[in-house]
Amino acid sequence: MHYETLIIGAGLSGLAAGIRLAYFDQQVCVLERHTTIGGLNSFYRLRGRNHDVGLHAVTNYAKPGTKTGPLSKLLRQLRIRWDDFSLCEQNGSSIKFPGCTLQFSNDFELLHEQINSAFPSEKDHFARLHQFLINFDELDLQQNAQSARETLNQYLGDAMLIDMLFCPLMFYGSAKPDDMDLNQFVVMYKSIFMEGFGRPFKGVRPIMKTLVRQYKKLGGELRLRAGVKRILTDGNRAVGVELDDGTQLTADRILSSAGAVETAQLCPPCPSTKEEASFEPIAGDVTFNEIIDTLDTTPAELGHNETIIFFNNSEKFSYRKPDEPCDLQSGIICSPNNFQYDTPLEEGCIRVTALANHDYWLSLSEEEYIEAKADWVQKIRETAIQHLPDYRSHIIDTDSFTPKTIKRYTGHINGCVYGAPNKSLDGSTNWDNLLLCGTDQGFLGIVGAMLSGITMANNHCLMN
Ligand SMILES: Cc1cc2nc3c(=O)[nH]c(=O)nc-3n(C[C@H](O)[C@H](O)[C@H](O)COP(=O)(O)OP(=O)(O)OC[C@H]3O[C@@H](n4cnc5c(N)ncnc54)[C@H](O)[C@@H]3O)c2cc1C
Missing domain, CATH: 3.50.50.60 (FAD/NAD(P)-binding domain)
Known part of the structure; x- marks a missing residue:
């Protein structure tokens, strides 16, 4: 044929x-x-x-x-x-680092105000960076790769602000450890911070x-x-x-x-x-474990209304294959309930994502794998509840996946979500x-x- x-x-x-x-x-x-x-x-x-x-x-x-x-x-x-x-639009999300939280929504002004108030000395620098990013043609397919980190270092002086901007953009779109190509940074900056999140019911x-x-x-x-x-x-x-x-x-x-x-x-x-x-x-190296907890209540009833939290618990944000099976210093907490639907979802759900070491997950025997998965579900969840109400007594079902799952179902080498x-x-x-x-x-x-x-x-x- x-x-x-x-x-x-x-x-x-x-x-x-x-x-x-x-x-x-x-x-x-x-x-x-x-x-x-x-x-x-x-x-x-x-x-x-x-x-x-x-x-x-x-x-x-x-x-x-x-x-x-x-x-x-x-x-x-x-x-x-x-x-x-x-x-349906998100309720609102945040980036949480030690001692500093930046909220953002589908209205860019919120993030802008949050940065100005948390990092007053960076106000003008951030305004110039933002203008540069707006003018950048990220869809030029002939461009050579440039380091986003080098560019941000030229505009901003505060290392934590730089890491806070990178955190959601890397988690949602970087195949590179600890840096991004500038064009990819701009794509993600515009799509996450300027346009924002939605979800079908x-x-x-x-x-x-x-x-x-x-x-x-x-x-x-x-x-x-x-x-x-x-x-x-x-x-x-x-x-x-x-x-x-x-x-x-x-x-x-x-x-x-x-x-x-x-x-x-x-x-x-x-x-x-x-x-x-x-x-x-x-071949790529960056990938994730994720747990999906189903709850007998909604996150909102427990006092949690945010759509997505990108957290980092240490001084510096590390976005790379961890030495441990999973990196418990940072992650993503997402609640599919916390979007502006006309009617609420039937059940509550919390998803938590952590950077994972594919070598570890791909090397285990079936028996070891099942045990390790259960163990790391607990550990990842414990990290997450530092940032939202303790929902553990409300869990009625849990599923989780690892780089091994991603490899099995998509064929991607090392189970890498973002590829090469x-x-x-x-x-x-x-x-x-x-x-x-x-x-x-x-x-x-x-x-x-x-x-x-x-x-x-x-x-x-x-x-x-
Ligand atoms: C846990 C997780 C969370 C994510 N969350 C989000 C999110 O919230 N928002 C967002 O925008 N993106 C998210 N993404 C990323 C998004 O899902 C991907 O970027 C997108 O789906 C990639 O699509 P693709 O078509 O490039 O590749 P793929 O979806 O990988 O499609 C490739 C297909 O090719 C098939 N294939 C491979 N080899 C062969 C072969 N030899 N013969 C036949 N078929 C083959 C595979 O089975 C697969 O179906 C997430 C991804 C993951 C894993």
């Missing part, structure tokens, strides 16, 4: 790319190794409850009808209505189901349980794929959301006659017509992944 475009992966980026191509009548097929769609942002049912794998919040919130910004752009490009996602399900419905309606083909075992090549060109069951499919081009190193591993060694055969993807630390912003690989989309192209998160799929489809698959 021959296709114009084959897409590896039915996550957000692969499906968004598929919709674009199907809309323009391309013969396109999305291949997914798993039995279900969604990848890092999938959903599942456990002991009678619906859970989201990855959703804390959708970034880049915009009110219904807004004409500008990434969210409205992607809805327009995918021909999806605002109502299909029906995002029913979590990620309506988003994923809308994408699949739209894709199939436009004539796109989706094959589940269709893992790509290898990419077939001829000279410098990718010409097709072989699936796990031996089926071979050919295509004019291939778009892969599997990750840069993961995609390279599907190919034979590159003949490197291509002049710019120079992109050397590096070096991105291929233009999507190119060392093969002429094999392109990357999603995590390792470099637009991260829910909105980022969809924009990545759209951009790569527009730039590479709809040009001729």
Whole structure:
């Protein structure tokens, strides 16, 4: 069977790319190794409850009808209505460091005021930094990587303020330890601090189901349980794929959301006659454990109304693979209840995320793994309750995942959520017509992944 475009992966980026191509009548097929769609942002049912794998919040919130910004752009490009996602705004979030809390909401002025009042000597410096970030063209796909930390050091003098700004942006979008590429910092700054968080009442399900419905309606083909075992090549060109069951499919081009190193591993060694055969993807190292506690009450009834808390308990914020199985000095606490829904969610939920050491989690035997998971659930929870009311007597169910879970369900090396630390912003690989989309192209998160799929489809698959 021959296709114009084959897409590896039915996550957000692969499906968004598929919709674009199907809309323009391309013969396109999305291949997914798993039995279900969604990848890092999938959903599942456990002991009678619906859970989201990855959703804390959708970034880049915009009110219904807004004409500008990434969210409205992607809805327009995918021909999806605002109502299909029906995002509800966050209540408000905070960054908590020793002796200092900065609150923020979907109104940037709150963060601005909080910074001015907590760091008065940085008022003018922050204003200049903010202006610089607003003017920065983060979507220029030809730019060279620059260090965000070096840039922030040029504008701000207070090390804690710098770390406080980095904390949520790294947690929600950095594959690099202790630094970010400047363009990625700007993407995350605008999407989290300036536009803010929203969530559909029913979590990620309506988003994923809308994408699949739209894709199939436009004539796109989706094959589940269709893992790509290898990419077939001829000279410098990718010409097709072989699936796990031996089926071979050919295509004019291939778009892969599997990750840069993961995609390279599907190919034979590159003949490197291509002049710019120079992109050397590096496997990522940053990943997380997460616990999901279901409660017999709502967080609000316990006095906790904040949507997301990004906390750090030590002097300096360390964002890297910890030596311990998990880093208990920092983390994310998210309550899916604390968004402005018309009606409350049925059950309470607290999700806590901590940096994790993938080597440790991937090296355990099944027995050790189960024991370690249970142990670290307790430890991560104990760290979290330093920052919110002690909810432990209200827990009625707990699930948790580790880098091992992420690796098993998405194939990402080291179970890394944000993939390679070096991105291929233009999507190119060392093969002429094999392109990357999603995590390792470099637009991260829910909105980022969809924009990545759209951009790569527009730039590479709809040009001729
Ligand atoms: C715990 C967690 C919390 C998160 N929270 C948020 C959040 O609150 N807000 C936010 O914006 N983002 C969040 N994210 C990030 C967001 O989920 C991801 O950035 C986004 O889903 C990435 O989409 P993708 O399409 O690039 O990749 P993926 O979702 O990884 O999709 C790749 C797909 O390719 C498939 N695949 C891989 N190899 C093969 C192969 N050889 N053959 C066939 N198929 C293959 C995989 O199974 C997978 O389905 C979170 C992620 C996690 C894990």
